[in-house]
Amino acid sequence: MTHLHLEGLSHVYPGGVRALEGVDLEIHPTERLALVGENGSGKTTLVRHLNGLLRPTSGRVLIDGRDAALLRVAQLSRLIGLAFQNPDHQIFSSTVRREVMFGARNAGLRGGVLEDAVVRSLRLVGLEQVRDDNPYDLGYSRRKLLAIASVLAMDTQVVILDEPTTGQDAPGVAAIERLVGGLSEAGRTVIAVSHDMRFVAETFSRVVVMQAGRIALDGPVETVFAEQSWPALAASRLEPPPAARLGASLGLGSTPTETALLAAIGAGRS
Amino acid sequence: MLVLDTVSYRYAGAAGDAVTKISLDLRDQEVVGLVGANESGKSTVCLVASGLAPRAIGGVLGGRVLIDGADVAGRPIHELVGTVGICFQNPETQLSGVTETVFEEVAFGPANLGIDRDELVRRTGEALETLGIQGLARRDPRRLSGGQMQLVALAGLLALQPRYLVLDEPTAQLDPAGTRLVGEALQALAQRGSAILIAEHKTDLLAGLCGRIAVLQRGELAMLGGAQEVLADDRLEGLGIAAPVQGRLQRRIDALGLAATSIAPEPGR
Amino acid sequence: MNEPGPEGPLEAPRADSPYHRLNPLTKAVSATVTGIAALVLGGVIGPALLTLVAVIIPAAIAGVLRVLVRTTLLLSLPIGISAVLVNVFFFPAGRDVLLRVGPITATGEGLSLALEVLARILAISGAITLFYLTTRPSDFVADLEHRGVSSRLAFVANASAQTVPQMLERAGSIVAAQRARGLDTEGSIVRRLRALPPLVGPVILGTLGEVEERTMALEARGFSRPGRRTLLRIPADSGVQRLTRWLLVGGLSVLAASRILGVPG
Numbered sequence: 001m002t003h004l005h006l007e008g009l010s011h012v013y014p015g016g017v018r019a020l021e022g023v024d025l026e027i028h029p030t031e032r033l034a035l036v037g038e039n040g041s042g043k044t045t046l047v048r049h050l051n052g053l054l055r056p057t058s059g060r061v062l063i064d065g066r067d068a069a070l071l072r073v074a075q076l077s078r079l080i081g082l083a084f085q086n087p088d089h090q091i092f093s094s095t096v097r098r099e100v101m102f103g104a105r106n107a108g109l110r111g112g113v114l115e116d117a118v119v120r121s122l123r124l125v126g127l128e129q130v131r132d133d134n135p136y137d138l139g140y141s142r143r144k145l146l147a148i149a150s151v152l153a154m155d156t157q158v159v160i161l162d163e164p165t166t167g168q169d170a171p172g173v174a175a176i177e178r179l180v181g182g183l184s185e186a187g188r189t190v191i192a193v194s195h196d197m198r199f200v201a202e203t204f205s206r207v208v209v210m211q212a213g214r215i216a217l218d219g220p221v222e223t224v225f226a227e228q229s230w231p232a233l234a235a236s237r238l239e240p241p242p243a244a245r246l247g248a249s250l251g252l253g254s255t256p257t258e259t260a261l262l263a264a265i266g267a268g269r270s
Numbered sequence: 271m272l273v274l275d276t277v278s279y280r281y282a283g284a285a286g287d288a289v290t291k292i293s294l295d296l297r298d299q300e301v302v303g304l305v306g307a308n309e310s311g312k313s314t315v316c317l318v319a320s321g322l323a324p325r326a327i328g329g330v331l332g333g334r335v336l337i338d339g340a341d342v343a344g345r346p347i348h349e350l351v352g353t354v355g356i357c358f359q360n361p362e363t364q365l366s367g368v369t370e371t372v373f374e375e376v377a378f379g380p381a382n383l384g385i386d387r388d389e390l391v392r393r394t395g396e397a398l399e400t401l402g403i404q405g406l407a408r409r410d411p412r413r414l415s416g417g418q419m420q421l422v423a424l425a426g427l428l429a430l431q432p433r434y435l436v437l438d439e440p441t442a443q444l445d446p447a448g449t450r451l452v453g454e455a456l457q458a459l460a461q462r463g464s465a466i467l468i469a470e471h472k473t474d475l476l477a478g479l480c481g482r483i484a485v486l487q488r489g490e491l492a493m494l495g496g497a498q499e500v501l502a503d504d505r506l507e508g509l510g511i512a513a514p515v516q517g518r519l520q521r522r523i524d525a526l527g528l529a530a531t532s533i534a535p536e537p538g539r
Numbered sequence: 540m541n542e543p544g545p546e547g548p549l550e551a552p553r554a555d556s557p558y559h560r561l562n563p564l565t566k567a568v569s570a571t572v573t574g575i576a577a578l579v580l581g582g583v584i585g586p587a588l589l590t591l592v593a594v595i596i597p598a599a600i601a602g603v604l605r606v607l608v609r610t611t612l613l614l615s616l617p618i619g620i621s622a623v624l625v626n627v628f629f630f631p632a633g634r635d636v637l638l639r640v641g642p643i644t645a646t647g648e649g650l651s652l653a654l655e656v657l658a659r660i661l662a663i664s665g666a667i668t669l670f671y672l673t674t675r676p677s678d679f680v681a682d683l684e685h686r687g688v689s690s691r692l693a694f695v696a697n698a699s700a701q702t703v704p705q706m707l708e709r710a711g712s713i714v715a716a717q718r719a720r721g722l723d724t725e726g727s728i729v730r731r732l733r734a735l736p737p738l739v740g741p742v743i744l745g746t747l748g749e750v751e752e753r754t755m756a757l758e759a760r761g762f763s764r765p766g767r768r769t770l771l772r773i774p775a776d777s778g779v780q781r782l783t784r785w786l787l788v789g790g791l792s793v794l795a796a797s798r799i800l801g802v803p804g
Contacts, residue, residue: 038445038446038447039415039416039445039447039448040415048715051719053715053718053719072723072725073718073719074718074721074722074723074725077718077719077720077721078721081719081720082719084712084715084716084719086712086716088741088744088745088748089709089712089713089715089716089741089745090713090716090717090720090737090741091740091741091744092736092737092739092740092741092744093740102720102737103720103721106720106721106722106723107721136744136748139308139309140308141308141309142308142309150720151719151720154720154721166442166443167308167359167439167442167443168308168471169306169307169308169471169510169511170307170471170507170510170511170512171307171510172308173512195444195445195446197446198515237445237446237447238446239446239450242474242515242516242519243515243519246515246516246519258515258519258522261519262519262522262523262526265523265526266526317755320759322755322758322759325758326754326755326758326759327751327755346763347758347759347761347763348758348761348762348763348764348765351759351760351761351764352761355759356755356759358752358755358756360752363749363752363753363756364756366698366757366760367698367705367753368676368677368680368694368697368698369677370675370676370677373771374677374771377769377771378760379760379761380761380769381768381769381770381771382760382761382762382764382768383761383764383769384764384766384767384768384769385769386769387769387770387771390769390771391771423756426760427759427760430760430761
């Protein structure tokens with residue numbers, strides 16, 4: 001159970017780009033949290049602070065009350081897994097299985113535990129059939145699932161996915177939705193950076209909207225996608241998910257997910 | 271008319287065909303959507319239709335690609351660029367990498383054709399204007415947002431004045447603002463009567479754009495028909511395709527026995 | 540799309556001045572002649588005067604003196620410092636002892652040789668920096684193409700110069716991605732060596748994949764068409780500049796010849 005706390009986090013890149021400005025954020029264990037916002041709003045910069053890849057210009061990152069500044073990236077990587085957006089920035093092994101093993105081995109897993117972790121994470125993303133294939137024989141979307149699997153195999157308490165659904169088809173998105181649900185049920189914290197509002201609404205419980213390095217909105221999916229938040233979303237150049245728009249146009253209140261929409265329609269009828 | 275006549279294609283070094291016996295035509299002033307699960311052959315069809323496969327990447331082509339009835343086999347790619355143009359999903363790899371302003375970037379393609387300088391300037395300006403990005407002309411193309419960069423790539427394509435546009439998931443790597451930007455530009459192009467073949471996962475985008483839609487499954491043509499019928503077809507989900515939200519929800523509502531509830535298109539959103 | 544990463548000022552400021560407006564070839568010739576002349580001249584005063592006349596004064600006219608000084612120092616300091624250390628402390632024939640620290644002796648001869656080396660390095664890197672700060676690569680390429688250099692060759696030269704920042708960005712992202720998977724890039728040499736494949740692999744594999752994408756995009760824009768390209772603009776040239784270039788090259792030849800023939804300079 002890992003508790004994450006950002007305190008007055010600011011980050012200025014060399015060259016002067018102010019990517020984060022005084023961000024305060026608490027993330028509780030087993031939470032499913034989505035970070036949304038247009039490109040350049042600071043989402044990726046924020047998550048890279050959680051595992052120490054970036055260090056605060058000012059403010060602090062606390063992990064279970066301990067200042068992350070005291071831990072090296074290699075140590076933090078055992079607590080917090082981060083799957084990058086572009087799988088081709090990490091894949092280097094000759095087989096799918098070895099690629100998945102890389103992170104897990106770095107995390108200190110050995111022997112049967114290691115094997116288990118590899119098999120389990122390959123199954124989670126649906127790549128167990130191709131475990132002996134060369135990663136570069138797979139298409140982009142499956143390479144992306146592979147990159148996610150390699151982070152899952154590290155068995156970290158916190159899993160961060162940067163744009164997991166980019167380039168995925170409907171079954172791929174569904175697989176990631178199931179995976180996030182499964183991780184959360186297993187007691188892990190899942191954080192995703194995403195542009196896909198439907199995916200965000202269907203999969204996550206809390207949404208944090210970033211705008212120009214600050215948090216513009218933060219709350220449960222039902223609140224962030226409710227009609228009264230739409231102007232704020234629009235100011236961050238975002239649109240609510242389709243189900244929320246349909247629900248509002250039918251006067252059914254906040255229905256961010258398709259299930260909620262159908263339930264609201266059902267309730268209105270009976 | 272651009273015709274794929276029982277086209278099969280095998281990538282260089284691959285064991286099997288990536289697409290098999292695809293027959294598809296793109297008529298003038300028509301927008302045809304191409305949908306299918308990942309690795310079902312959408313990108314391959316785009317490469318074949320644009321002439322890049324096999325010319326630029328090798329491999330083996332079966333069947334024929336015809337433009338106005340003439341087989342294009344044997345014609346070099348630089349002769350085809352004024353006829354068929356292709357836009358890819360990653361805006362960054364489409365920049366020439368050697369220009370410092372958007373204007374120069376858009377002019378890069380037609381400049382390669384060696385056309386007259388005044389004509390080059392005119393075409394470039396026209397392409398920028400068509401997509402409404404004259405304001406970016408003096409900007410550095412490498413310092414734009416993803417959506418803007420993709421519009422620049424599209425303008426670079428338009429400046430070649432191809433009769434047929436092939437777009438391979440042009441919004442896949444863009445954020446919502448970028449997707450909206452490119453989506454609106456595509457609407458405008460469709461209204462101007464451009465002939466477009468567009469591969470895309472976002473069926474909501476296709477619904478408002480296409481006359482016909484082709485569905486691919488493991489390299490074969492699984493369905494081809496009017497956009498409305500295809501997007502309403504029950505088999506889509508089984509083929510790994512998410513139908514447009516509106517229709518899909520309406521069907522689920524109907525299935526719940528709530529037939530009287532209609533979720534008609536929201537006005538003006 | 541990537542969010543803006545740690546971006547530095549990758550581009551030269553786009554100022555305008557009479558020096559900026561010189562024909563790119565004139566500036567290229569000036570930089571080349573300055574560099575070679577500094578080598579040929581030797582000593583400290585020659586290269587220093589040359590740097591003043593051919594680099595510092597033009598940079599001041601172009602309004603890029605501050606950036607120039609900063610960039611030049613950044614470029615030449617690593618080599619410069621090592622050159623100074625090696626020469627000052629390890630010049631074998633040195634007699635004039637300045638300082639003795641344990642077994643190491645600094646000599647006057649070593650010091651003056653070090654200054655000579657430093658003067659050349661500064662002149663050369665200053666001349667190159669001035670060229671880059673005042674010339675748009677695409678102008679230089681357009682000018683070369685206009686003079687008949689193959690457009691493909693010009694493209695390759697230009698593209699390779701401009702992809703360096705992108706390569707650096709990609710390398711940075713790869714290091715970050717592997718560290719996030721627990722790769723330890725700090726610590727012992729063995730550990731660092733073991734960290735190489737995960738870092739080098741994606742650079743090569745990723746670059747190959749991207750090259751294919753880029754090639755297709757270029758082909759689709761008619762890049763492989765034989766024959767001349769249309770040039771959007773041709774950098775202006777003038778008779779005076781043409782004459783200057785010939786004079787510079789001529790002067791350099793005379794200087795080099797006089798050195799080789801042993802005429803005191």
